[in-house]
Amino acid sequence: MSLLSSGACRRPWASLWLAVAMLASAPASAAADTALVRYLATERARAPSPVLPRGVLLQRGSIIDIRLSPDGRRVAWLRERGEHQELWLHVVADREPRRLLADTAAQALDWSHDGRWLLLRSARDLQAIAVAGQGGSGRIAALGDGSATAMLDVDHSQPAAVLLVEREGTVAAPRAWRLVRVDMRGRRTVVWQDRQRIVDALLRDDGTVAWLQRVEADRLAIVAIDRAVATQVVRHDPSRRCALRGIAADGSAWVRTDVDGDLARVARLSREGRLHDVHADPDRVADVDSIIEDPVDRRPRFVAYRSTAATLHALDRDDAAHLAVLRSKLAGGDLALQLGVGREARWLVEASSPQNPLRRWHLYDPASRTLSTLLEETPVDRRGGSAAVVVPEASLARPLPLTWKASDGRALHGFLWLPPGRDAAELPLVVVPHGGPWNHWKPEYRSLSQLLANRGYAVFEPNFRGSTGHGRDYVLAAGADFGNGRVQRDITDGTRWLLAQGVGDPDRVGIAGASFGGYSALLGVTFTPDLFKVAVATVPPPDFGWVLRWVLRNPEALDIGGAVSMETWLRGQGIDVADAQAMARLHAQSPLANVDRLQRPVLLVAGGEDRRVGLAGVVEYAARLELANKEVALLVDAQAGHDGGSPIAREARAYLIEAMLHRELGGMPPASPDPELRRYLRRNLRLPGALAP
Template sequence: MSPDGKSLAVIQPTAGRGAVLSVVAMDGSTGLKPILRSSGNPERLQYCRWSTNTRLVCGLYVIDQIGTSFYGFTRLFSLNSDGSDQKLLSARANQYSLGIALGGGGVIDWLGEKGDGSALMQRYVLPEMTTGHLTAQTSEGLAVERVDTRTLERTMVEQPRGGVAGYITDGRGVVRIMARRPTTTLGQSKDRYDFLYRRKGSREWLPLTTVTVSGGRAKGFEPEAVDPDLDVVYGLDSSGGRIGVYSIALDGSMTKKLVFERPDADVDQLVQVGRQSRVVGASWVTDKRETAMFDPPLKSFATSLSKALPGAPLASFVDASADEQKLVMFAGADTDPGRFYLFDRASKKLAEILPIRPQLASVKLASVKPISFPAADGTMVPGYLTLPPGSDGKGLPAIVLPHGGPWARDEWNFDWLPQFFANRGYAVLQPNYRGSTGYGDSWFQQNGFRSWKTAVGDIDDGGRWLVKQGIADPAKMAIVGWSYGGYAALQSGAVDPTLFKAIVAVAPVTDFEMLREEWKGDSSPASLDQTFGTRVTAEEGSPARHADRFAAPVLLFHGDRDQNVSIRESQLMASRLRGAGKPVQFVEYKGLDHQLDDDAARTDLLDKTDVFLRTTMKM
């Protein structure tokens, strides 16, 4: 939303992997007016924000090849709201630059209500050759600049510093927090972040807190947002194994206070609103996502909203005008992909802007039910069950669909993948196995890699529960997963070869040591040990090393430009299965990364998966 609340910028997907940026007047005087198109090949339009009432800043993501390797680049550019005067906002390299900046920088402060077209950007500064070049840049590291998004005039606010991972401002143009990440002598990142802060009016950096990241779970107070009026920084921290919201005073006293926590779940998000990203609440998930508002007027508004939209209980802030009198909201549910709304606080009127997936308006979607099932050791494992619309829930073809991550979790909402399978007649179980986030330290275990036996055991027990409950036909039960979920699907085929009759893995991890090798350039050996464990763990837990155990046919999908999990992992798995005489199909998508974010590719994936499952399980 523009600072004055009169215009809205909307990004919508187009055919293939493209997108179109449109602007619409909020008074209804004009409809969606396209001002920019991106093909998605290779540049992908990711987001846009307003720097003034008539100018936008947008981010692009590009995957390009350098030598034999693929790299992801980000770049920022600005343009007028009619699409004119496009300018590259990311700093340009030159012939003297010693290296390539993959990141094009990011806006960390829109300078409150000023709306003069300037913003604070952090970016990585590269050193330059000094030979024959008297004005060469010799410093290297993350810097902060004040950039005019119209003229590109730049002023350095924070000089480049090596080892700095990020900055946080107070939302009014003052940098208050700095994060450092120590590195080894080989330049690999260690498993901790050191945060420093400044008192008001001071340029001196003082120690604030240290956060260690062990196997994917952070320990310690992690700053996220500064409140300049209260002079505190808000962040997430754990106590008693649960994550809550805390504040630390930035006046030098370092007074730490608990702001909000839940006894039954990790608080995983701060709720922020407006151009200053003002903290107004916190969010967490039990069976469904819930929100507690700290701001009294917005708390009252949230209560009224839930009454006004009883069929769409999942509501969140998207954006706001500079004075926060106009709010853009999103609301959805399990059977509603969601839609955007405009709320005018002055008139107290709520109006729909547009739906997310209008093509599904006439499609009957499947309801999602929170459930729990017993693992082999008696532990109750939470998850979600989606049954085909109109089904009696008995004797169905079924799919166990473990989530990726593994440091993630499934939530109650609209999810296109289980909805597709339910539409095709499958019961779908999404288990939040041990190793998932959101349930505290004890549930996280040592993460889904080191604790793979527990995680995969829970997932397999979910399949056994479906059979025991009479929901699944045991002869027609499959497992499907993406990323770590793909790993779990494959590893289940090695652990209990006859449980699932078909296995589908999208962009899967197949060998721990191979993934470790992919990550070793950025992470220290100690950090990698915390994530993947020992070589014994890799030997036992890598499905590519046990292809001879598989009984169920396997279908693999992977994009050749995957930056998360190399396509070599699927190539290895396919090769090992073929070598062991096991049935396997491998589909490679050219020019796509981990998300396969292309409508043709995803349609192809769904069609091939459906045919594979029906053929394999003789449906």
């Protein structure tokens, strides 16, 4: 079969798929199809992109976390530099920022309510640093598995304190749960004690508990507390969400919830249990992504949605006017805000783009409505230093949100990335399912999709049913059918629909993904080899049911940070790992149980420190493929976890993906690896297949 089939040879198959797609479509898809036609024409008319170095497209920013103080006068950030993480502070009244710490293990920052203390959280502890007035610094609490303690929030009822949740007893047999206030000197006060697991809490101005969320018999409950008496207000299945956000002026609670509805929305929960909607997606397709609150009274002021398009909505007239100013000055970006309140307060405005891996931060003065640049991320190269090359945004792919109909009529969503200046029908197509599966693609920068588009591939990212971001019904519609069933058909339906629209060469279609996306890639080449010609699977579970049971044996599944046990949560999604028949069905449909059916080449990538997908399962699957004389390549990095590991590990994966797709789909050949990358590949490529460097 030729990798360079002519358009005339492809046309009969495209016509057939187009007919199928038209039969499955409804008038509601007409607008999406029109948008796709415009997008294809616009992208084809753009100037072709230069071939960019692999490292440029894979670069990541150096900022780990950044926080504005509640009074809007200070900004602190954690920055990666080489093997160290630095803490920086910028006082708005000063011209230059200053470095507070040259090396810290902190991964997240918070400010005390009065803005005088900076809180540094790591996996092991919580530290406080005085940045205004008298004070010092020091460890105020131990965190993590060994301490059975987790930070819940800053205590908004006190000038300078935090709220911790502590467990008494073991993970498997807790005796009690405590809500504890800790001040900046480490002094502790028990605010509430409960026999049920405490998930969240809201405190009144006098420091007493007004609202509490806890686990009750594998369900989540929100209780209102008055004079130490708890009254249940809402009790719901853990598959639903009702997150406490703040206390309204009348004593009701601001919540992010999908209780009594489908899409997650902002609502106000009365003490009588009534929900009053405040804001939901005007297009009725997306869950709330984030809520931007007033740092003093915690009322919602802005609501963001990012399931299809990045949109930000202001909840009052004054904030809407400020948002209009920001949009006029930062057109086309995805804006995230942190608000300061008070005299001379500033707002911190983060601007990001699907066409730039690096973010920028600005300070906005609401009084003068002026904007000034604060900080631009420094790219980090594979050696941990600063990379000098800046990504040219105009040369990169621009994702298009898609909506199409599955073969059973359900409307589904996803994204398409095309290389500028190319005829979409002539391109090899790579399908990239997301991981999770309880996750979703957002309109944001993704290095793999940009890399593939820059190399001349069309990239399709389906948000199959079971994905989050589009409502509870969208998630539960998967029906736990995560084998070669309904979820996988969503991916193949979307691929065939896209081919029928004139996107991609039907003879040159590959599938690539990580975690559940890697599992889906293996399912694709195992059960639909007529469609998918090659698979790349990074940290993939070869048997999804087996991996679920393996994770449940891991203490992380009962970690204090979660609301309910993972087993309970899975049952809320329709998956019962104790159901032998259901697990047997998943196994029978797994890539591991169907090695003999595989006809296409596979690239596997695994990590020795992966705590979600065990290395042994991936190695066993690779060994079975090798014994069955299947075409397989395997890369194992003993130091890498589920997230992929070091920068050089990320570049090695990208190189192998380029090489595999070039070999099987006729795409652009990869640039030769430099000596460091070549040594890494020789050391970690356990089964090189045809990909030996």
